[in-house]
Amino acid sequence: MNTGTKPSKPPATAPAALPDGALDRDRAEEIASIFHLLGEPNRLGILAACMAGPRSVNDLAALTGMSPSLTSHHLRLLKAARLVRARRQGKFVHYAVHDHHVTSVLLDMMEHVAEPEHTHDEEA
Numbered sequence: 001m002n003t004g005t006k007p008s009k010p011p012a013t014a015p016a017a018l019p020d021g022a023l024d025r026d027r028a029e030e031i032a033s034i035f036h037l038l039g040e041p042n043r044l045g046i047l048a049a050c051m052a053g054p055r056s057v058n059d060l061a062a063l064t065g066m067s068p069s070l071t072s073h074h075l076r077l078l079k080a081a082r083l084v085r086a087r088r089q090g091k092f093v094h095y096a097v098h099d100h101h102v103t104s105v106l107l108d109m110m111e112h113v114a115e116p117e118h119t120h121d122e123e124a
Contacts, residue, residue, distance in 0.1 A: 046084070
């Protein structure tokens, strides 16, 4: 029976939770590089704005208070790291969060920051 959805592909990479807790050096460096990119508050602002749906450079610049030129620079870095994707609509390019993984990480971090500090301290 066809439900109209595409069959899901098996993951091309190792699962998120590795059974032995090991993380190979190449993957660790790639993840560290992404977190380094996310360590810039303006980029986080761009990603948060893109979570609401596709946005143009001018929209993102207005929302973040940056110039369109600086916004474009940040978007190039985020796109190269596969954190945002671009789609041309007429003469404008609109940017959105690349996929649900990026959204999940950002939402988890927002939730983590909003938690009271003592929640996990008492468990240790």
